[in-house]
Amino acid sequence: MDTHESGRQAILSWLDNEREEIIALLQALLCAPSPNPPGNTLDVAEVVKNYLNAAEIEHRVINPHPEMPNIVAAFDGGSPGRHLVLNGHMDVFPVAEGHAGWTHDPWAGDINEGRIFGRGACDMKPGTTASIVTYCLLYRLREQIKGRLTLTCVSDEETFGPWGARYLMEHHPELHGDCLLNGEPGGPESIRFGERGPLWVEFTVKAKGAHGAYVHITESATKIAMAVARDLEELTELEGTVSDNVASAIEAGRGMMDRMMGKGAGDLVSRVTLNIGLMNGGAKANMIPSDCRFTADLRLPLGMDKTDLLPLIEEIAQRHPGVEWEVIGGDAPSWCDPHHEMVGILQDNVEAFGRPRPSPIVSLGGTDARLWRHAGVPAYVYGPYPHGMGSHDEHVEIEEFLHVVRTHALSAWDYLSRPGA
Secondary structure (H helix, E strand, O other), rough: OOOHHHHHHHHHHHHHOHHHHHHHHHHHOOOOEEEEOOOOOOOHHHHHHHHHHOOOOOEEEEOOOOOOOEEEEEEEOOOOEEEEEEEOOOOOOOOHHHHOOOOOOOOOEEEEEEEOOOOOOOHHHHHHHHHHHHEEEEEEEEOEEEEEEOOOOOOOHOOOOOOOHHHHHOHHHHHHHOOEEOOOOOOEEEEEEEOOEEEEEEEEEEEEEEEOOOOOOOOOOOHHHHHHHHHHHHHHHHHHOOOOHHHHHHHHHHHHHHHHHOOOOHHHEEEEEEEEEEEEOOOOOEEEEEEEEEEEEEEEEOOHHHHHHHHHHHHHHHHHOOEEEEEEEOOOOOOOOOOOOOHHHHHHHHHHHHOOEEEEEOOOOOOOHHHEEEEEEEEEEEEOOOOOOOOOOOEEEHHHHHHHHHHHHHHHHHHHOOOOO
């Protein structure tokens, strides 16, 4: 048995023998609340640090924000080679007041019928666990690795990462690497090579306002806002333009997107989508509102930039009286080679485990992987199904979680150790 294959067998043996410890790590991460907002990840970061300390692995804390630390570790292998970065985030969506809709405590990491429940149980503490375990296992084989492996467990992903991955990419170029592997949820039959770009726009509408019976006196700010929101739907007919290589991958992955993300996902990937996420206006039922504010969450397809949309948004706003708007957040769409070596490595490993060969697809939602792509680094996402993501009773199937961990560990090993690496 050659060195590469013996390393694979060692990893598989460790994963089997340490199964309960890996599950316990995920539960510990889930039991450390880290909702964003507000974004405090001190408790969950402590879990990560304690795990690395127990494995006697050196790491550092980069904390541009006192309540949002980033845990970073890196080691060099026994010979020169490529640099692979593992990335996962520690913050999660908030939970509704009173835990509405939950049948399990969202901060308890309960296990029931082969599933682990909790906020972050798919987005993305399983993926972050996969990154941590992968790093620790390959550290044991570091003398046999060609190149460098880096672990980044970051904060602030849910709010575009100014204190998390974005900060690291802007201030720590040593973390860019040659390729990135991330475990965000998307479904184990898919590998995400790109994602659409969010564009958040806030609209403010002003009107004179009056008694609710005096509709002849003034326009209603809320009615104007509703009309603007209706007109914004025109933008959803727009599509991006990409190379034939990327376009063919998108087309081939439409059916898989429907299976992973729900029927209709494949139809959305190539065009603009619109969600009116927040709307506030008026003070009383019998008063004509004098002001209204709403936020539009537009998602741009690959091959489109916000500069393509901003003039169209301005034209729509000008159709209506008293409307002002501003961009309050977002990022450009990102993508990389759908046929990169890492894609093939992931596909081969998944197939070797008796599962369907995953298809390269584009994500509807956003991940920190986009930041590496923007820096010219190929970045790929392989994770569990998004069961309950952003909703109640978020969970992950234990066997599926362990499959993701196994796939990450062996794929990282293959990338950094196999002949020709």
